[in-house]
Amino acid sequence: MFVPAIKGSATEEQQNKWLPLANTMQIIGTYAQTELGHGSNVRGLETTATFDPVTDEFIIHSPTLTSSKWWPGGLGKVATHAVVYAQLITDGKEYGVNGFLVQIRSLEDHFPLPGITVGDIGMKFGSGAFNSMDNGVLRFDRVRIPRNQMLMRVSKVTREGKYVESNIPKQIIYGAMVYVRQKIVADASIALSRAVCIATRYSAIRRQFGSPQNDQNGNGIETQVIDYKTQQSRLFSLLASAYAFRFVGEWLKWLYTDLIQKLEGHDFSTLPEVHACTAGLKSLTTSAAADGIEESRKLCGGHGYLSSSGLPELYATFVPACTYEGDNVVLLLQVSRFLMKTISQLQSGKKPTGTTAYIGHVEHLIQCHCKVKKAEDWLNLSVILEAFEARAIILLIACAENLTKFANPLQGFSELSSDLAEAAVAHCQVIVVSKFIEKLQQNIEGNGVKQQLETLCYIYSLNLIHKHLGDFLSTRSITPKQASLASDQLRSLYAKVRPNAIALVDAFNYTDHFLGSVLGSYDGNVYPKLYEEAWKEPLNESVVPDGYHEYIRPVLTQQLQNARL
Amino acid sequence: MFVPAIKGSATEEQQNKWLPLANTMQIIGTYAQTELGHGSNVRGLETTATFDPVTDEFIIHSPTLTSSKWWPGGLGKVATHAVVYAQLITDGKEYGVNGFLVQIRSLEDHFPLPGITVGDIGMKFGSGAFNSMDNGVLRFDRVRIPRNQMLMRVSKVTREGKYVESNIPKQIIYGAMVYVRQKIVADASIALSRAVCIATRYSAIRRQFGSPQNDQNGNGIETQVIDYKTQQSRLFSLLASAYAFRFVGEWLKWLYTDLIQKLEGHDFSTLPEVHACTAGLKSLTTSAAADGIEESRKLCGGHGYLSSSGLPELYATFVPACTYEGDNVVLLLQVSRFLMKTISQLQSGKKPTGTTAYIGHVEHLIQCHCKVKKAEDWLNLSVILEAFEARAIILLIACAENLTKFANPLQGFSELSSDLAEAAVAHCQVIVVSKFIEKLQQNIEGNGVKQQLETLCYIYSLNLIHKHLGDFLSTRSITPKQASLASDQLRSLYAKVRPNAIALVDAFNYTDHFLGSVLGSYDGNVYPKLYEEAWKEPLNESVVPDGYHEYIRPVLTQQLQNARL
Known part of the structure; x- marks a missing residue:
């Protein structure tokens, strides 16, 4: 989640600005592209970054509910900064999606900065899996950032608000x-x-x-x-x-x-x-x-x-x-x-x-016949x-x-x-x-x-x-x-x-620890391990389960009117 | 989980025995067939029920680890009784798998009865799903039950230990x-x-x-x-x-x-x-x-x-x-x-x-030709x-x-x-x-x-x-x-x-409550509901997450040696 990405996309000027910060204080970054209403179609992103030539700043804004950033990993509760993808607007014209480095939480007390709404998007598939990841939602209410927090390797906005493409080929993306x-x-x-x-x-x-x-004991x-x-x-x-x-x-x-x-x-x-x-x-x-x-x-x-x-x-x-x-x-x-x-x-x-x-061999391929006559x-x-x-x-x-x-x-x-x-x-x-x-x-x-x-x-x-x-x-x-x-x-x-x-x-050479499976254990000692694993279930810590007196016993003694079961 | 099943499988004599109990005290029952090592092949079950003519009892026993009952729902922490499927042995001979009603927990204090080992088998697929069900493991160490707790509708064991099949056709099973x-x-x-x-x-x-x-607002x-x-x-x-x-x-x-x-x-x-x-x-x-x-x-x-x-x-x-x-x-x-x-x-x-x-029309079918000539x-x-x-x-x-x-x-x-x-x-x-x-x-x-x-x-x-x-x-x-x-x-x-x-x-006529899905809500108001649902995530109850001072801040201030992250 640390932001080495900015090194690749940022100009030297930007790196010079950020490196001193990185030396005294770390930032935790995330990549904020997907929005609530926009996934596959990146060009359809709605978040805007409007250049204000008066203050030399970009105004990052979420104009609609569907423009809320949604899914970035680490965003929900942890990240301090995000590389935000937004529609660049300068001089009243749209120039498509560009990346902007935006601080979202205070480095002092971790509170969201003014104009930022940020949180976790909730539970996901499985009981573990990505539930240990705070995938997040993020909204901007006219958040201002300095102009040089735009990632300017491929295209940039000048002090005057002019949009300029660099000579770096777009294909590198x-x-x-x-x-x-x-x-x-x-x-x-x-x-x-x-x-x-x-x-x-x-x-x-x-x-x-x-x-x-x-078997050796005479059992089937x-x-x-x-x-x-x-x-x-x-x-x-x-x-x-x-x-x-x-x-x-x-x-x-x-x-x-x-x-x-x-x-x-x-x-x-x-x-x-x-x-x-x-x-x-x-x-x-x-x-x-x-x-x-x-x-x-x-x-x-x-x-x-x-x-x-x-x-x-x-x-x-x-x-x-x-x-x-x-x-x-x-x-x-x-x-x-x-x-x-x-x-x-x-x-x-x-x-x-x-x-x-092989497509070049089309003439041959469309008329060839498979030569198989017997299984071998x-x-x-x-x-x-x-x-x-x-x-x-x-x-x-x-x-x-x-x-x-x-x-x-x-x-x-x-x-x-x-x-x-x-x-x-x-x-x-x-x-x-x-x-x-x-x-x-x-x-x-x-x-x-x-x-x-x-x-x-x-x-x-x-x-x-x-x-x-x-x-x-x-x-x-x-x-x-x-x-x-x-x-x-x-x-x-x-x-x-x-x-x-x-x-x-076995040739995959996975350790039992990496596999994390009692069924797949290397020594094949499956049943004792399954049995042993079951007893680790927290429910088994007590013989009589929590809620017995509240729920189970009333059922057994037919005092159902008092039971919530 | 209550045991209506015994009504179907038990003889009248047994019902007479159990009904008074059911009138004063409920029991919570489960169906215990599957074992740790035996699922599809029911004939391979290992649990034994050996008739002891001296005391007129069956001895229910788990001779191996793989004979442990495994999976029955409600067994882990709740059930008081189980219909246990076991290999019937009487007079030194095996008569195949039969059902036996076995009390597994005290109706007084819910403790497992002597000779019974019972617990929950642990977490399963998904975060909710069957994790609210206490699928269980159950072992018997020579547990004795009265002879008439065998389900005797299809076959029975007499007081003398004789195995007798009833005239009820096996097909009813x-x-x-x-x-x-x-x-x-x-x-x-x-x-x-x-x-x-x-x-x-x-x-x-x-x-x-x-x-x-x-659209009506002129937006694409x-x-x-x-x-x-x-x-x-x-x-x-x-x-x-x-x-x-x-x-x-x-x-x-x-x-x-x-x-x-x-x-x-x-x-x-x-x-x-x-x-x-x-x-x-x-x-x-x-x-x-x-x-x-x-x-x-x-x-x-x-x-x-x-x-x-x-x-x-x-x-x-x-x-x-x-x-x-x-x-x-x-x-x-x-x-x-x-x-x-x-x-x-x-x-x-x-x-x-x-x-x-249709298999009877084989002659026709193997020589018929599909008459389709155009798409319609x-x-x-x-x-x-x-x-x-x-x-x-x-x-x-x-x-x-x-x-x-x-x-x-x-x-x-x-x-x-x-x-x-x-x-x-x-x-x-x-x-x-x-x-x-x-x-x-x-x-x-x-x-x-x-x-x-x-x-x-x-x-x-x-x-x-x-x-x-x-x-x-x-x-x-x-x-x-x-x-x-x-x-x-x-x-x-x-x-x-x-x-x-x-x-x-819509014709399926499922309520939003039954569907339990913000994506499938009847009014199509998907995005506001997704957004609203996210804020219900408990992680969002605090602005700064638990563990910030312990784990996140040390990372930010580069005091990594003190952090456990």
């Missing part, structure tokens, strides 16, 4: 966006792998049904639930996704570094593709990870519903990633817009690059990748063709938005599958490790084919017979993963 | 199961419709992006999010599901009444079909409702994550229905087992009845039903054929269990679609109401076709071209629902 989103992809992989680690370990301990065999024992194919198909596909997201996350980290180097050299050519790629992967991985955490919880049966399983809070903490930093559906539509542009530029001979390079033929990474590429490009081209049927392109885009979002997902899956394959082409140490990862890559891909079978069949990327062979092959692949499943989740 | 599951289907419809009501109302209030038009206003097709396709399909589940729930209620009449007349012929039907519909509707509530929450963007939206707690309260009263995957496998039996009996000429009647051809309920029936039966027959390839039927069932579960889902969808259609064939009052419900029936069905397109295409129930026409038709259907969307959720 996207650099921060790319950074945050690639970080979220890495987080998605971590969150999903935590859930999968818990569910896999517990599935090896939990037994239910099955032909009773005799039931089947480990990890041995059920229904459990394997759900669990191992999530395990494969956790690995897939890890590899694509590592690659995105490299991509970000590469982008920053290019941006610093004023090469903006790859920015649109990189931006679309991170936006799409943020959407794909967070949706899949959130669903996967809940699925992992359900794979733990009733005990997954206990807080001590760690899974309810893991879900409640992770799931907002589907909404923040770009709502997942809005992001997919952005990606599809970029892809439609890429397709339309094919005719003018512009060659797609990076993650869209699916164990071929280039066959798989080609099927994914063919499906994606045929969906994209269908969208592009359908768009031409609308006289008004905006209306066409709106009408076809569900199809466009699905095509964007298909494109993003091409990226994840291809990066998994690239990883397998690298040197991987350890006896048999590469083979196991290859198995996971097949599971990830063939499961997606099964899940999106409608796409694959309707684009004729594969045939119904090949789909059925893929399902047969999947069953063999699960059998290959089964003996190494525990090793594959 | 299934009556209770059918009752509970049809009730859960009704609950699923209510829970989903609550969520959809909230998301629909809020989607009409929330505006974001879009070509700004001018954004597009209502309910007008986006991506929002419509998610929201209206959930709205349609809420109605579909309501109608199938109403029908299930009738089915239960009909079953009870038959059982009372000792007609057990429909029981297997009714049992499979309720098990399958419990699984289908609870999975769809739980996912739909979360989807509704995401459709409300960031504000859906606030507790004041009502959606997080609605989810946390509803989602255990996917696990309790039969895990949803386990139930689907039960349904598929019944369906495989139905298919295998076709050859012997046994005619399937009730919800499986999908507006034909019998065309739709036939496509669903064809897809279900072809999946079922494929499973039956694949099963014959295994020498060991059990192993075959295990290997193919994922396919079998998917075929069971296809069968259950036939039921829901057909009951929706039957509803439309009834007299429906109100101008235009029938037409709107018909539109929802189309949306429900065509959306399922889109979602399970892989099934429909691989079984060749429809062609890729017809699938594409279904998507076109869906868009027109959304446009038809849009003007009536609010009326269709």
Whole structure:
């Protein structure tokens, strides 16, 4: 919550002003962009920053209820300063959204400064999760700040009130966006792998049904639930996704570094593709990870519903990633817009690059036929990748063709938005599958490790084919017979993963403390730990519960008229 | 939590014994079946009830940690008695699981009785939800109860320790199961419709992006999010599901009444079909409702994550229905087992009845061709039903054929269990679609109401076709071209629902109090209510938060060495 951000966005002049303060007194800052009525559409923000040339100040104001800042973390009770995004107005003209550093609480007694209304927005999903964070509401009643508290790196307002854009390219703003989103992809992989680690370990301990065999004491024992194919198909596909997201996350980290180097050299050519790629992967991985955490919880049966399983809070903490930093559906539509542009530029001979390079092979892909004739033929990474590429490009081209049927392109885009979002997902899956394959082409140490990862890559891909079978069949990327062979092959692949499943989740190297789950404990000592954990419940501190004499006993003695129960 | 259950299960003799007690002193009872290590597999319960002929008592005992009773509601701190399910042992022989009425706490001072260990199992998913319920753990150390506290309606133990089965048919036990599951289907419809009501109302209030038009004050206003097709396709399909589940729930209620009449007349012929039907519909509707509530929450963007939206707690309260009263995957496998039996009996000429009647038309269905040639051809309920029936039966027959390839039927069932579960889902969808259609064939009052419900029936069905397109295409129930026409038709259907969307959720007739959601308030006054609700957060009672002097100020004055933050 400290404000290193101002170092990046502020001019040198501003840093000189603020640094002495930072040396004697810390400030606690927050980033105040989202408003009660405005989230995804940043341009629609209503807070105003009006320049007053008489006093050389900006007047920060919340003109409506819906302009109240809403959600900033740490704002509710803790932050002393906020970087406030507001519509800049100078000389009677609006110049769009800019950032302003505004002190909101006194550094002496922590009281809100005059004109500031600030508080916490209340409880959120889950019992822990983000409830330890004071997400806040903030309103301004004509709060005045010095002109030089505007963040002036990209554009500034002069002493005379003139709005001037700097020569710093606007594109650098996207650099921060790319950074945050690639970080979220890495987080998605971590969150999903935590859930999968818990569910896999517990599935090896939990037994239910099955032909009773005799254990060493001669008692019948039931089947480990990890041995059920229904459990394997759900669990191992999530395990494969956790690995897939890890590899694509590592690659995105490299991509970000590469982008920053290019941006610093004023090469903006790859920015649109990189931006679309991170936006799409943020959407794909967070949706899949959130669903996967809940699925992992359900794979733990009733005990997954206990807080001590760690899974309810893991879900409640992770799931907002589907909404923040770009709502997942809005992001997919952005990606599809970029892809439609890429397709339309094919005719003018512009060659797609990076993650869209395959779109350049459209001629080949739309007429290629999947060569699978028997189940084992699916164990071929280039066959798989080609099927994914063919499906994606045929969906994209269908969208592009359908768009031409609308006289008004905006209306066409709106009408076809569900199809466009699905095509964007298909494109993003091409990226994840291809990066998994690239990883397998690298040197991987350890006896048999590469083979196991290859198995996971097949599971990830063939499961997606099964899940999106409608796409694959309707684009004729594969045939119904090949789909059925893929399902047969999947069953063999699960059998290959089964003996190494525990090793594959142990490999994430999470400590019991980090996992925070009795079901996922490393030693598998699940039941004693569940039992022990229950007794820590504060209700168990007294044998007879509070309220017994007030509520329970009157019920028992039928003096109900005196009871409030 | 009071024990009316004993009236149903106890003999007259027992009722005579307990009724005087109930007249002078109430008891608070719970149902103790599930154990720490045993849920779905009731036969695997470990608690024992051993008859001691010397004292005419049963000895109730928890021989292992995993035999601890776990989850019963009200057990942790409140219940005085429990109906305990245990393995009956008499004369050295085991006779399976039976119920026993066991007092666990003193009616004088509420202390656990000797030999009883009882407590609460701790926090669960969500901040409210089931955290107001004291789900408990219970262990017995050789607790003795009189012989006549065994529930002896179906089988009993004589004074001499002889196990005797009564002439009451065992099938009546299934009556209770059918009752509970049809009730859960009704609950699923209510829970989903609550969520959809909230998301629909809020989607009409929330505006974001879009070509700004001018409102009466000359200000640009954004597009209502309910007008986006991506929002419509998610929201209206959930709205349609809420109605579909309501109608199938109403029908299930009738089915239960009909079953009870038959059982009372000792007609057990429909029981297997009714049992499979309720098990399958419990699984289908609870999975769809739980996912739909979360989807509704995401459709409300960031504000859906606030507790004041009502959606997080609605989810946390509803989602255990996917696990309790039969895990949803386990139930689907039960349904598929019944369906495989139905298919295998076709050859012997046994005619399937009730919800499986369509399986009798297998000859017709496997060779029929969907007649859709243009988008509007999908507006034909019998065309739709036939496509669903064809897809279900072809999946079922494929499973039956694949099963014959295994020498060991059990192993075959295990290997193919994922396919079998998917075929069971296809069968259950036939039921829901057909009951929706039957509803439309009834007299429906109100101008235009029938037409709107018909539109929802189309949306429900065509959306399922889109979602399970892989099934429909691989079984060749429809062609890729017809699938594409279904998507076109869906868009027109959304446009038809849009003007009536609010009326269709108002029709659920939920009060604001029942909805418990500021986003879903009837008057649409969302933002003032969100703002007002925030100030009720206890953290806002003080301007400077507790802990400021201890934690925040030391950070600000850089006396970090003294701070615990």
